[in-house]
Every structure is written in structure tokens, then in C-alpha cells.
Amino acid sequence: MLINFENIPVYGLFILISLFVNSIIIFFLAKAQKINKNVVLCSLTYELIGIITGAKILNMIQIKENNSFYYAGFSSYGGVIGGIFSLVIFSRLYKIPLKKLLNIYVPLLPLLYSISKIGCFFAGCCYGIEYDGIGCVIYEYSKDAPLNIKLFPVQIIETIVNFIIFIFILFIYKKNKDNLKIVGFVFILCGISKFLLEFLRFSWNGFITSTQIISIIFIIIGIFINMKGRKNEEK
Amino acid sequence: MKIKNKFGFLQIFISYIFLWIPLIIKFFTKILNKDIFIICLMLSLLTMVDAKMKYNNIFVKLNYFIIFFLLIIFFILIMI
Numbered sequence: 001m002l003i004n005f006e007n008i009p010v011y012g013l014f015i016l017i018s019l020f021v022n023s024i025i026i027f028f029l030a031k032a033q034k035i036n037k038n039v040v041l042c043s044l045t046y047e048l049i050g051i052i053t054g055a056k057i058l059n060m061i062q063i064k065e066n067n068s069f070y071y072a073g074f075s076s077y078g079g080v081i082g083g084i085f086s087l088v089i090f091s092r093l094y095k096i097p098l099k100k101l102l103n104i105y106v107p108l109l110p111l112l113y114s115i116s117k118i119g120c121f122f123a124g125c126c127y128g129i130e131y132d133g134i135g136c137v138i139y140e141y142s143k144d145a146p147l148n149i150k151l152f153p154v155q156i157i158e159t160i161v162n163f164i165i166f167i168f169i170l171f172i173y174k175k176n177k178d179n180l181k182i183v184g185f186v187f188i189l190c191g192i193s194k195f196l197l198e199f200l201r202f203s204w205n206g207f208i209t210s211t212q213i214i215s216i217i218f219i220i221i222g223i224f225i226n227m228k229g230r231k232n233e234e235k
Numbered sequence: 236m237k238i239k240n241k242f243g244f245l246q247i248f249i250s251y252i253f254l255w256i257p258l259i260i261k262f263f264t265k266i267l268n269k270d271i272f273i274i275c276l277m278l279s280l281l282t283m284v285d286a287k288m289k290y291n292n293i294f295v296k297l298n299y300f301i302i303f304f305l306l307i308i309f310f311i312l313i314m315i
Binding site: 038045 | 269270272273274277280281284285287288291
């Protein structure tokens with residue numbers, strides 16, 4: 001039994017890195033929200049399990065050839081839905097205010113997404129449309145991407161855009177840490193970016209994809225949360 | 236019959252059972268469905284979280300970290 005360190009899967013490695021970074025930053029945000037360390041550790045376990053389960057299940061639904069939970073890839077929206085769903089269950093089970101939990105977990109979603117997209121870039125999945133310009137990518141070996149074709153590096157663009165969204169969210173976090181506005185902003189900004197960048201993906205079918213439909217739902221939920229937050233402020 | 240659950244022993248016990256199921260299956264059948272393995276690990280962790288939220292004594296804390304440690308070892312053992 002030999003472990004070949006030359007063959008470490010980069011895709012899985014970057015997903016692990018993103019979850020690890022997410023876990024560390026959450027402890028800092030929890031301090032600002034004055035949440036007990038034990039609650040953070042337990043809710044984090046719930047969230048990680050929710051993210052992994054949701055991401056894999058949605059991927060299995062989208063790509064019907066994947067019958068195995070273990071071998072299925074990760075779908076970003078599945079991760080978000082799974083993570084939030086697990087937090088809702090956690091808050092109901094242990095009577096922790098959901099608002100506080102969402103305010104520490106949701107702002108980190110763009111960062112989580114931007115790091116895991118680097119893994120996608122190296123693995124060759126979620127590749128862009130055919131493009132022959134500055135910064136085009138050619139895959140000589142990849143299980144997913146078409147080989148020896150010039151492609152648009154959409155994964156890197158997604159990484160940059162989501163990182164910028166994360167920085168913006170951090171700037172407005174201090175002002176809005178006690179209301180759900182921050183959650184609304186994340187949903188709207190991530191939804192818009194994902195909707196638009198989907199057009200640059202190879203998988204775009206010319207009309208509207210399932211990811212774009214979910215993006216629209218996220219944008220509507222985000223607007224609804226922000227409007228509700230404003231109404232509460234006015235009261 | 237009512238079982239008295241002091242200090243979260245019940246959750247810790249169930250958690251260890253979930254942790255050992257994949258290894259026992261592999262020992263007897265020589266094949267392991269990796270999906271079952273992952274689901275068992277998740278259930279083991281969730282049971283431990285329940286104990287930690289309800290009791291959080293030194294015994295539970297210790298077992299929580301033991302389970303995490305065993306989980307990593309089992310993961311490496313089974314996945315390679």
C-alpha cells in the first residue's frame with residue numbers, strides 16, 4: 001500500500017482548503033456575533049455535512065450518469081442549499097437563533113466558492129466556451145474538458161468575481177452584522193454573477209440552464225430578505 | 236423500560252457503532268460500498284454533535300476528538 005503524493009487530486013484538495021479556510025474565519029465572525037464556541041463547533045459540523053451532502057445530491061440530479069454519492073462531483077448551489085438547510089435544522093433542534101447563524105455562515109459563501117473554483121480550473125471541469133483571445137486555456141490532459149481546444153478561463157473569472165464580492169461583503173459587515181441584509185446582499189450578488197457567468201460556460205444550452213433558474217430564485221429571495229429588513233428598520 | 240441517559244453515554248455509544256459499521260462490513264464481506272461508508276461517518280458525527288450540544292462535559296469532549304481522529308484514520312485506511 002503506497003501513497004503516491006504525485007497523484008493528489010487537486011479538485012478535492014481545493015475543496016478541502018476552502019472548507020478549512022471557511023472554518024477558521026467562522027470562529028472570528030462568531031466572536032463578533034457573541035456566539036458560544038461550542039455552538040460554533042457543532043453548527044460548523046452540521047454546516048459542513050450539509051454542504052457536502054447538498055452539493056453531491058444536486059450534482060447527482062443535474063448529471064444523471066452519476067449514481068454514486070461518493071463519485072459524484074460538487075454543485076455549488078447544492079452546497080449552499082444543503083448548508084443553509086442544515087443550519088435551519090440545527091437552529092430548530094437546539095433553539096439557537098437562525099439569524100445569528102446565517103449572519104456568520106452566509107457572508108463566507110463567496111470565499112468558499114472562489115477557492116473551490118481554482119480546483120475546478122485545475123481539474124478542467126466547469127470549463128468555458130471556445131475562445132481564441134488573451135488568457136485562453138488549452139487542456140492537454142483532463143477527464144472533463146475537451147483536449148487541445150482553446151477555452152475561455154471562466155473558472156478564474158468566477159474566482160476573481162466572487163473574491164471581490166467577498167471583500168465587498170466584509171466592508172459592509174460591520175454596519176449590518178445585526179440584521180439579515182448581509183444575507184440578502186450575498187444572495188443577490190452571487191446570484192447575478194452566477195447567472196451572467198453561466199453564459200460564458202461551455203455547458204450553456206443557448207436558452208436557460210438549471211443553474212440560471214436557481215440563480216433567479218436566489219436573487220428573488222435576496223431582494224425579499226432586503227425588503228423585509230428595510231421594513232423592519234422603518235418600524 | 237426507560238434507559239437513563241447520563242452524561243451523553245447513549246449518543247457516544249451510537250456514534251461508535253456508526254463508526255465501526257463500515258469496517259465490520261468490509262471485514263466480513265471484503266467489499267465496501269463507499270456511499271454507505273460516508274453516510275455512516277456523517278451519522279456518527281451528527282450523533283456526537285447531539286451529545287456535545289446537550290451535555291458538553293469532559294467525557295463528551297474527549298470522545299468528540301477521539302471520533303474525529305478515528306474518522307481521519309478510517310478515511311485513510313478505507314479510501315486508499
